[in-house]
Amino acid sequence: MAERPYDLVLFGATGFAGALAAEYLAAHAPEDCRWALAGRSTAKLERLRERLTEIAPGCAALPLLQADITDHAAVRALAADARVVATTVGPYLTYGEPLVAACAEAGTDYADISGEPEFVDRMYLRYDATARRSGARLMHACGFDVVPHDLGVRFTVEHLPQGVPLRVDGFVRSHGAISGGTLASALTSAARPLGMVRAARERRRTEPRPDGRTVRASLGVPVRSGATGVWGVPLPTLDPQMVARSAAALERYGPDFRYRHYAGVKRLPVAVGAVLGAGTAFALAQVPPARRLLSSRLAPGQGPGPQRRARSWFAVRFVGRGGGRQVVTEVRGGDPGYDETAKMLAESALCLAFDDLPATSGQVTPAVAMGEALTARLRQAGVGFRVVEES
Secondary structure, eight states: OTTTEEEEEETTSSSSHHHHHHHHHHHHHHEEEEEEEEEEEEHHHHHHHHHHHOOOOOGGGGGGEEOOOOOOOHHHHHTTTEEEEEOOOOHHHHTTTTHHHHHHTTOOOEEOOOHHHHHHHHHHHHHHHHHHHTTTEEEOOBBBTTTHHHHHHHHHHHTSSSOOOEEEEEEEEEEEEOHHHHOOOHHHTTTTTHHHHHHHHHHHHOOOOOOOOOOEOOOOEEEEEETTTTEEEOSSSSHHHHHHHHHHGGGGGEEEEEEEEEEEEESSHHHHHHHHHHHHHHHHHHHHHHHHHHHHOOOOOOOOHHHHTTTTTEEEEEEEEEEEEEEEEEESOTTTTTHHHHHHHHHHHHHHSSSSOOOOEEEEEEHHTTHHHHHHHHHHOOHHHHHEOOO
16 A cells, blocks of 8 residues: 555545545645545646645646546556545446445545435445455545534543443534535435435345444434524434444444434424425425426536635534433534535545554444544544533
């Protein structure tokens, strides 16, 4: 691995999220980091490199790697030349598999920002065993899905007693806009409910369960949280599934662990409206003409500008209970979908490339593979992790 030409390759660097990750790396990658930009258009890569040179003059010498995700030979060569590949090329159900396969076979660490449960489950079924043999770490959802929630629950658990049943509820509040790529990924996932259910069912049949321990991530029902002062609307996202996988892998989560994941809203009418709105959007995504109309509202590559992102934020409060104790913690940051997601992806890739981490391989979660090291990196980068109250 040390003899490979690149410590880190950013694939899909010219897209909306990819360019933000590239800008973050230009400003924060260590001087001795051997990194490269990869994408399907050399002309767009050259224009991006010119922009990055304004951030860090040394970027003028950044290598540019031309590779189209449909060119499997080029993708395999890219994976073989890198210690870590970070990718923003989605929707991942459509475009993600060739790079996962190449990294699993080459023993190359992989990180993406997918929030697509079916994709994550199918990649586990097809490539986890290969990655375990090669030593590759396959890291999905290294952005707002699911880093603040996975690491936030881990942070909360560390402030609760050991060896006892633990209950953690997460309440997500955010303010921001979406990009065309995010919309495309969401519509792709929503349009495949049966595929998602089948992949999850097949994974449950094959994935080992923790020995002598119980782990649950129940959807739950709307609740009023006195500890946080908000209503909780159940969020059927990838986050609780990933938290449960972290809990299954780490004994520190106790003999009986349960996590519930909510959108936190201050007023009951807003909570009701959120449920109805989500149901309507899901129903529309099942109808091809309606889905095409929705996707046409925002094309891939388009997203909120710097001023809009500067006004965006997220805050996740976790209420943890166990052994007669209660702790309320918070993870807080700026624009969740793009600025902070780019930061989380870039820091995850740097963490995989340079930090002293636990020995893991196969498909692993951020909390299991990078836990304390990534939390420290994100804190240094301005993402807040704090204990609000303990009792």
